Amino acid sequence: MTTVSNHLPTAELQALDAAHHMHPFTTNDELKERGARVITSGKGIYLRDSEGNEILDAMAGLWCVNLGYGREELVNVAARQMMELPFYNTFFNTTHTPVIALAAELAKLAPEGLNHVFFAGSGSEANDTNLRMVRVYWAEKGHPQKSHIISRLNGYHGSTVGSGSLGGMTYMHEQGGLPIPGIHHIGQPDWYAEGGDHTPEEFGLARAQELEAKILELGAENVAAFIAEPVQGAGGVIVPPNTYWPEIQRICDKYNVLIIADEVICGFGRTGNWFGSTTMGIKPHIMTIAKGLSSGYVPIGGSIVCDEIAEVINAIEFNHGYTYSGHPVCAAVALENLRIMQDDNILDHVNNVAAPAFKAVLDQLGEHPLVGGVNVSGMMASLPLTPHKASRAKFAMAKGTAGFMCRERCFANNLVMRHVGDRMIISPPLVITPDEIDVFHKRAKLALDDTYKALKEGDMLKAES
Numbered sequence: 001m002t003t004v005s006n007h008l009p010t011a012e013l014q015a016l017d018a019a020h021h022m023h024p025f026t027t028n029d030e031l032k033e034r035g036a037r038v039i040t041s042g043k044g045i046y047l048r049d050s051e052g053n054e055i056l057d058a059m060a061g062l063w064c065v066n067l068g069y070g071r072e073e074l075v076n077v078a079a080r081q082m083m084e085l086p087f088y089n090t091f092f093n094t095t096h097t098p099v100i101a102l103a104a105e106l107a108k109l110a111p112e113g114l115n116h117v118f119f120a121g122s123g124s125e126a127n128d129t130n131l132r133m134v135r136v137y138w139a140e141k142g143h144p145q146k147s148h149i150i151s152r153l154n155g156y157h158g159s160t161v162g163s164g165s166l167g168g169m170t171y172m173h174e175q176g177g178l179p180i181p182g183i184h185h186i187g188q189p190d191w192y193a194e195g196g197d198h199t200p201e202e203f204g205l206a207r208a209q210e211l212e213a214k215i216l217e218l219g220a221e222n223v224a225a226f227i228a229e230p231v232q233g234a235g236g237v238i239v240p241p242n243t244y245w246p247e248i249q250r251i252c253d254k255y256n257v258l259i260i261a262d263e264v265i266c267g268f269g270r271t272g273n274w275f276g277s278t279t280m281g282i283k284p285h286i287m288t289i290a291k292g293l294s295s296g297y298v299p300i301g302g303s304i305v306c307d308e309i310a311e312v313i314n315a316i317e318f319n320h321g322y323t324y325s326g327h328p329v330c331a332a333v334a335l336e337n338l339r340i341m342q343d344d345n346i347l348d349h350v351n352n353v354a355a356p357a358f359k360a361v362l363d364q365l366g367e368h369p370l371v372g373g374v375n376v377s378g379m380m381a382s383l384p385l386t387p388h389k390a391s392r393a394k395f396a397m398a399k400g401t402a403g404f405m406c407r408e409r410c411f412a413n414n415l416v417m418r419h420v421g422d423r424m425i426i427s428p429p430l431v432i433t434p435d436e437i438d439v440f441h442k443r444a445k446l447a448l449d450d451t452y453k454a455l456k457e458g459d460m461l462k463a464e465s
């Protein structure tokens, strides 16, 4: 039996990690050279590493630890549930109280008409469920050919074969034969990077109208659904222009195309409402949930399904499910997470305290010569880096170089801020306080200054021609 404790020297932990652990979305050989940072514990919005650094986690883990680290209530509920019933399946005419309670609570919190939940172990799995469910729905309604799904380039819906195909990450499609047939990608509403001289409003409309063009190209009778994140997360926190979603909604209504809102990041308060669909004025037929559902304490995902689809799916045997669909421990922790969110008025905190302070700080960081703009919705944001502020120019050097340099300098200043290409991404725990947002501000400013200095000294502030 290998015993590994936090008390081993960091180098030893890193060597063992490199020898046996294959990290996701990582060039492991490069990481081996550098050595992975060993995270040993967390409290509130801070992480601690094996060298004793206290790191402000402005990514909430991976967009998920919305209540922060070290919430004893979540821990206690998990322990209690493990004692009482650590596992039982929900396949064979059985159920249990945690899953009953969680489904009912989600139906209560979800927008009107979304009253049914199919559980999964993750966001990826839930989107695989959605892919099959919308196709089965149309087939049962007598339209088996209505099976194509439209999605967006640079959207993120997970990493399984199905969800990776729904996603529009071309670097993922390049590996392993994705996307599977029947999935089509249109352009994203990224005005900052792609809007050129158009106003955001014009650009938002134009990008939404790509959906109409694609539906007409495929034939509306062949299109089952459109899937999108209300605000793109992993693609770089891209807040669509305000003309975008109303036009998407109009098009989907007109051609009888279902809307799947992927709420894995936007859900549970991230944008200031329970769901990003509410913030963006979307009327979805299915919502994908995961991440913040349990504040990341345990893995759980699911699909919140509208009455109309549930009525059809419930009338047949849907030959689909996961061993851990509605896992009792995960369901109990998720339910407790939702209870805390309500009892502690987390949405009020976000809307009245955290988001205004966050926005004020972002606006100040937006003044930095290296920052080309500010994208923010509630408690998710991005700061795109640029060598030339006025024109939102891209760097002449390889995409992501400046972003990576900035991320490394964040780490050096005890701040986790991720980069997607040359955009810095911020998604802190929702419980963050104004004082903590000030600490974020100081560290982010230092990292931007350090990056700017290094770019200047390296003569790297050149714009793409």
Ligand SMILES: *Cc1c(COP(=O)(O)O)cnc(C)c1O
Pocket (backbone or CB within 6 Å): 121, 122, 123, 124, 125, 127, 156, 157, 158, 159, 229, 233, 234, 262, 263, 264, 265, 290, 291, 301
């Ligand atoms: C993270 C994410 C997923 C995938 O969830 P996993 O739990 O990693 O499988 C799906 N959709 C969106 C929008 C996400 O951000």
